[in-house]
Amino acid sequence: MIPPAAERESGAASVMVRPLGEADLDRADEICRVAFGTFLGAPDPFGTVDYVRTRWAADPRAAFAATVGGEVVGSNFATNWGSIGFFGPLTVRPDLWDQGIGRRLMEPVMDCFNAWGNRHLGLFTFAHSPKHLELYRRYGFWPRFLTAIMKKQVTDGAAVPGRVLYGELPAAERPDALSLCRALAGAVYEGLSLEREIVAAHAQGLGDTILLHGAASELDGLAVCHCGAGSEAGTDVCFVKFGAVRPGPEAADRFERLLDACERLAAERGLGQLDAGMNLGRPDAYRRMIDRGFRTWLQGVTMHRPNEPGYSHPDAYVIDDWR
Numbered sequence: 279m280i281p282p283a284a285e286r287e288s289g290a291a292s293v294m295v296r297p298l299g300e301a302d303l304d305r306a307d308e309i310c311r312v313a314f315g316t317f318l319g320a321p322d323p324f325g326t327v328d329y330v331r332t333r334w335a336a337d338p339r340a341a342f343a344a345t346v347g348g349e350v351v352g353s354n355f356a357t358n359w360g361s362i363g364f365f366g367p368l369t370v371r372p373d374l375w376d377q378g379i380g381r382r383l384m385e386p387v388m389d390c391f392n393a394w395g396n397r398h399l400g401l402f403t404f405a406h407s408p409k410h411l412e413l414y415r416r417y418g419f420w421p422r423f424l425t426a427i428m429k430k431q432v433t434d435g436a437a438v439p440g441r442v443l444y445g446e447l448p449a450a451e452r453p454d455a456l457s458l459c460r461a462l463a464g465a466v467y468e469g470l471s472l473e474r475e476i477v478a479a480h481a482q483g484l485g486d487t488i489l490l491h492g493a494a495s496e497l498d499g500l501a502v503c504h505c506g507a508g509s510e511a512g513t514d515v516c517f518v519k520f521g522a523v524r525p526g527p528e529a530a531d532r533f534e535r536l537l538d539a540c541e542r543l544a545a546e547r548g549l550g551q552l553d554a555g556m557n558l559g560r561p562d563a564y565r566r567m568i569d570r571g572f573r574t575w576l577q578g579v580t581m582h583r584p585n586e587p588g589y590s591h592p593d594a595y596v597i598d599d600w601r
C-alpha cells in the first residue's frame with residue numbers, strides 16, 4: 279500500500295511519522311503517561327494533568343505521532359511563541375526505547391520551527407539523563423540552566439489593583455489586549471508572543487490570563503494560568519504557564535504584584551496550590567519566589583539552540599519552564 283503523502287518512511291523498521299489525529303489522542307495520552315511513569319518510576323506522574331489533548335487542540339498541525347504497523351507508539355508537540363519555539367512532551371512506548379523512534383519524532387518539530395522561523399529554540403528535560411541530553415544535542419540544543427518547578431500553598435491574598443482577566447473582557451476588546459500582551463512580551467525578548475497560549479487557555483477553558491495594568495498605558499504584567507483538572511495544572515492547582523512583567527526600573531516590584539495576582543486568581547478559583555517554573559538564570563526572581571514560600575518539587579534543565587541565554591537572564595522577571 280502506498281503510504282499517505284504526509285507520512286515519512288523510516289530507513290530500517292516500519293516506523294512512520296505523521297500528524298497526530300483526534301482519533302489517536304487516547305493512545306498518545308496513555309503512552310505519554312506510561313513513558314514518563316516508567317522513566318520516573320512513578321505509576322501515574324500526571325494524574326489529572328493533561329498535555330496531549332490540550333496541545334493537540336492548541337495546534338493540531340504541530341502535533342505528531344510515530345507509528346509502527348499503523349499503531350501509535352509515540353508523540354511529540356511543537357509550540358510557537360513567536361521568536362521562541364519549544365517542544366514536548368516527547369514520548370515513546372517504553373518497550374520500543376533506544377530504537378531511534380525519539381529521533382524520528384524530533385524531525386517534524388524541527389520542521390515546524392524552520393517553517394515558523396523561531397529565532398531561539400528550547401526544551402525542558404531531565405538534567406541527570408545522559409540519554410536525553412545527547413538526543414537533543416544532536417539537534418543543536420545545549421544544556422544551560424537548571425529550572426525549578428515550584429509550588430506554594432495558596433493563601434487568600436488581597437485583590438490586586440489593575441488586574442483584568444482576559445476571559446472577562448468583551449470579545450471586541452480582546453484584540454487590543456492581545457496587542458498589549460505582545461508589546462510586553464516583545465519588551466522582554468524581541469518577537470516573543472504568547473498570543474496562541476492566551477487564546478488556547480481561553481478557547482479550551484483551561485484557565486485564564488491575568489493582565490496587570492499600571493499607571494502607564496502599557497501592561498505591567500501578564501500571566502497565562504491553567505487551573506484545575508484537564509489543564510496543565512491538575513486538580514486543586516493553578517499553574518502559571520507563562521508570566522512576565524515589563525522590564526526596566528521597578529520590574530521586581532511589578533513581579534511581586536504579578537505573583538500576588540496569580541495567587542489571588544488561584545484563591546478565587548478555590549485552588550489550594552500555586553505552581554510556577556523558574557529558570558535559575560533569573561536569580562532575583564527565583565529568590566523572591568523562595569521568600570514568599572515557593573519550594574521546588576521538580577528540577578530539570580533547559581536546553582537552548584543556539585547556545586545563548588535568550589530571555590533567561592537576571593533582568594528578566596519571567597515565569598516559565600518550557601515543559
Ligand SMILES: CC(C)(COP(=O)(O)OP(=O)(O)OC[C@H]1O[C@@H](n2cnc3c(N)ncnc32)[C@H](O)[C@@H]1OP(=O)(O)O)[C@@H](O)C(=O)NCCC(=O)NCCS
Nearest residue numbers: 313317368369370375376377378379380381403408409412
Ligand atoms: C526520551 C525518549 C522520548 C527517547 O526516545 P527513544 O526512542 O528511546 O530515543 P532514540 O532511540 O531515538 O534516541 C536515543 C539516543 O540517545 C542515545 N543514548 C542513550 N543512552 C545514552 C548515554 N548514556 N549517553 C549518550 N547517549 C545515549 C542513544 O544511543 C540514542 O542515539 P542513537 O539513535 O544514535 O543510538 C523516551 O526514552 C521516552 O519516552 N522517555 C520517557 C519520557 C521522557 O523522558 N520524555 C522526554 C522528556 S524531555
